Amino acid sequence: MTLVLKFGRGDAARCRFAISPLQETMSALLVLKAPGRHGWYLPWLRDVQPDLARLDLGLLHAASPSNGYGPDFLWPSPTSPLTTIDDDLAQVRAADPATVAAELAEHVRRLDSHALRDDLHRILVGDPVIARDTLATQQHLAWQALVEPLWDRIRGLLDADIATRARQLADGGLERLFADLHRRAIWKDDELHLTGFRAGTVDLRGRGLVLVPTAFGWPNLGIGPTDDTSVPPPALVYPMLGTAQLWEPATRSPAVGRLLGSGRASVLAETAVPSTTGSVAHRLGLAPATVSEHLTVLRQAGLVTATRRGREVLYRQTPLATALLRSEPW
Known part of the structure; x- marks a missing residue:
C-alpha cells in the first residue's frame, strides 16, 4: 500500500x-x-x-x-x-x-x-x-x-x-x-x-x-x-x-597522539560527531578552557570546522582529520 x-x-x-x-x-x-x-x-x-x-x-x-x-x-x-x-x-x-x-x-x-x-x-x-x-x-x-x-x-x-x-x-x-x-x-x-x-x-x-x-x-x-x-x-x-x-567509540590513532599530544588528539577524535566545547569537555573530563584552546589550534590547522547554531558553536572534523585518525603507523 x-x-x-x-x-x-x-x-x-x-x-x-x-x-x-x-x-x-x-x-x-x-x-x-x-x-x-x-x-x-x-x-x-x-x-x-x-x-x-x-x-x-x-x-x-x-x-x-x-x-x-x-x-x-x-x-x-x-x-x-x-x-x-x-x-x-x-x-x-x-x-x-x-x-x-x-x-x-x-x-x-x-x-x-x-x-x-x-x-x-x-x-x-x-x-x-x-x-x-x-x-x-x-x-x-x-x-x-x-x-x-x-x-x-x-x-x-x-x-x-x-x-x-x-x-x-x-x-x-x-x-x-x-x-x-x-x-x-x-x-x-x-x-x-x-x-x-x-x-x-x-x-x-x-x-x-x-x-x-x-x-x-x-x-x-x-x-x-x-x-x-x-x-x-x-x-x-x-x-x-x-x-x-553515536554509538561507535571515537577513533584514535597512536601516531596522531604522538604528533598532536594525547590531549589534543583526544579532543580531535571527539569531534567526529559535531560537538560544543562544553560537551567535549564533559566527555573527556577536561576543563572547558583547555578544550577551547585545543579546538582553536585544531581549527587553525584545518583539522576542525566551526559552525554557529544559535548561541552555540559546533566543531566537527574535516576530511583531513578523519583520514589522519584512521591512519596506521608504518
Whole structure:
C-alpha cells in the first residue's frame, strides 16, 4: 500500500527541516519495546537500564504506538531546527481534551485488553486532561533518562544531516532530496510516494512538508498528520545520516597522539560527531578552557570546522582529520 503526497504550487518552497527532542524520546521508547531491532542500540540500552528501574513510565508505555498506531497528540510536529523539549511538551499540554479523548479511545481499542493493567486503562479512558498531563509528565521523565544525556551528540548529527539535505535540495530540488532519503520514499510526477503506509492521497495545499531527521527511529519512516484538513503540514520523520556514529567509540590513532599530544588528539577524535566545547569537555573530563584552546589550534590547522547554531558553536572534523585518525603507523 502507498500513501501519496501531492505537491502543488508553493509546496516545494515551503518544505523545511525541523528537529524534535520529543520525537527522539518517543522513538527511544519504541527501541525499548524492541531492543533487538539493531545491535548498535545495545550500548545505549545498557547505559539507561539503571535509570529506567527508578522511573514509572507505565502509562506512557501503554500509550506508545501499537501495530503502527499511536495517539498523534503525543508526537507534535516540530516547526523549527531549534525546537526544545519545552517547546514540544508545551504542544502536548495544549492538546484539545476532545482530541486527546478520541485518540486515546482509538488507541485503547487496538490494545490487547488482557495486557493492559486496570489502573492504566482507567486513566487512558478517563478524564482526558488528567491523562494528557500525566503523559506529558512521563514524557519529560523519559526525556531526562533516555535522551538528554546524549542530546548534544544527537543534536550535532541532526544538524549535520539537515545541512547535507538542505544542500541536496538547493542543488537538485525535491528530486535530488528524495533520491536517497529513504528506500520507501519515491519521488515521481510532482508526488512523493510513501510505500508501506495506509493507501491514500494527501494534498499538501500549499502547506509544504516538514522533514524531521531522527537518531532513534532507524530504520523506519514516519508521517503525520495525514489529514487534508489539518492546519499544520505533515511531518516526514526519517533516519538521519551517520546514526551509527553515536554509538561507535571515537577513533584514535597512536601516531596522531604522538604528533598532536594525547590531549589534543583526544579532543580531535571527539569531534567526529559535531560537538560544543562544553560537551567535549564533559566527555573527556577536561576543563572547558583547555578544550577551547585545543579546538582553536585544531581549527587553525584545518583539522576542525566551526559552525554557529544559535548561541552555540559546533566543531566537527574535516576530511583531513578523519583520514589522519584512521591512519596506521608504518
